[in-house]
Amino acid sequence: MEDDAGRQIAEALGTLLKRATRARLHRTLTEGMGEAVDELTYPLLSALARTGPRSAAELARDVGLDRSGVTRRASRLEDAGLVRREPDPSDRRAALLVLTDHGRRTVEALRRRLADRIAASLSSWPPGEAETFARHLRRFIADGPFT
């Protein structure tokens, strides 16, 4: 029985992790948000909103990217006015990446858009099942085959 569940989950994961699926989701989410916001820069914005100002090195670990990659993406966001660089008071080598007001509003809009899409697809579910699914999914991600 559990083996069958495993196979079903494996297949669903395959679809979810497909290039085309991810690209479509990111495209619809970031549509109209400006050129700087896309599949590549969204994780930085999201991480900064979640954790507050961070250095590029810290952010790199969080996002799973090299420092140089963070620099490039952050520079794009800075040019677009979504992020600014501030000197780190506790370490003069470092520069903290901080969301601007525009950046904060953009992240909020992106999150709302995603939550709306998800809520729309859950609206036809029987009462309570969405909450159950959310709980299961969180648990699965937390101690699933990814850690």
Added chain:
Amino acid sequence: MEDDAGRQIAEALGTLLKRATRARLHRTLTEGMGEAVDELTYPLLSALARTGPRSAAELARDVGLDRSGVTRRASRLEDAGLVRREPDPSDRRAALLVLTDHGRRTVEALRRRLADRIAASLSSWPPGEAETFARHLRRFIADGPFT
């Protein structure tokens, strides 16, 4: 309530779609399977196993990739002996991509490895919840925010 579920799901999806998460999963799955099997060629192997012999053009639509990309990946798999090209009897322009015995065994091993990892992470779940989660996940992928 549903809004809260939406936020929780959104956050979990963020983690799941992260570069680092995907890379780690693919790396552990394809480890020791030979150089030709990796994050890029796995979708082709999986699709061929699921649907049987296909032309590159058909496979391109399925995998969400350009024809030229399919050609390149298929050539790597062919060099490694996992796939062979056969003339399409019904269309002499086309070449069918077919899994070799080695390719079939490889796909089976990959699927078993993934199913095992998933089953292991589900083994501590209360009875019945894994099946419920699998059903929900399939439904969510099918008519979720991805279509």
Added chain:
DNA sequence: TATTGTTATACTCTATAACTATA
């Protein structure tokens, strides 16, 4: 005239290495 598989080209993104400044 359209479509197939393939290849060459330009483009993008990445990690690596090198650099300067600070710890």
Added chain:
DNA sequence: TATAGTTATAGAGTATAACAATA
């Protein structure tokens, strides 16, 4: 000596466009 941010470089991957063969 090690680590911060940045930049240049090389490598890998993609889509686009072009090609000959077939529909």
